[in-house]
Amino acid sequence: MIAGYFKNSGNASRLKGNERVLKRIEEIRSQAAECVVINKAWVLQTLRDNALIAMGFKKKLQRLSPARWLNLKSPIAKRRQRIERSN
Numbered sequence: 001m002i003a004g005y006f007k008n009s010g011n012a013s014r015l016k017g018n019e020r021v022l023k024r025i026e027e028i029r030s031q032a033a034e035c036v037v038i039n040k041a042w043v044l045q046t047l048r049d050n051a052l053i054a055m056g057f058k059k060k061l062q063r064l065s066p067a068r069w070l071n072l073k074s075p076i077a078k079r080r081q082r083i084e085r086s087n
Contacts, residue, residue: 052058
């Protein structure tokens with residue numbers, strides 16, 4: 001028994017057939033995929049900026065950390081901001 005529940009592999013099989021559960025899983029996966037793309041974009045942009053700064057073509061700017069940048073750009077953060085504005 002873990003966390004007060006007995007192991008039951010039948011629940012996973014039952015939930016896998018539930019359309020609502022499958023739709024939610026796909027939604028979560030797509031949001032995670034968006035964050036990965038944003039993360040790659042941030043890394044590439046930062047590498048480009050660092051190269052330009054090192055070569056003296058660009059002044060050093062204060063940048064957001066990757067975690068802060070992702071938090072501002074993620075679909076979950078955008079939804080949270082809309083909810084906070086509506087209250």
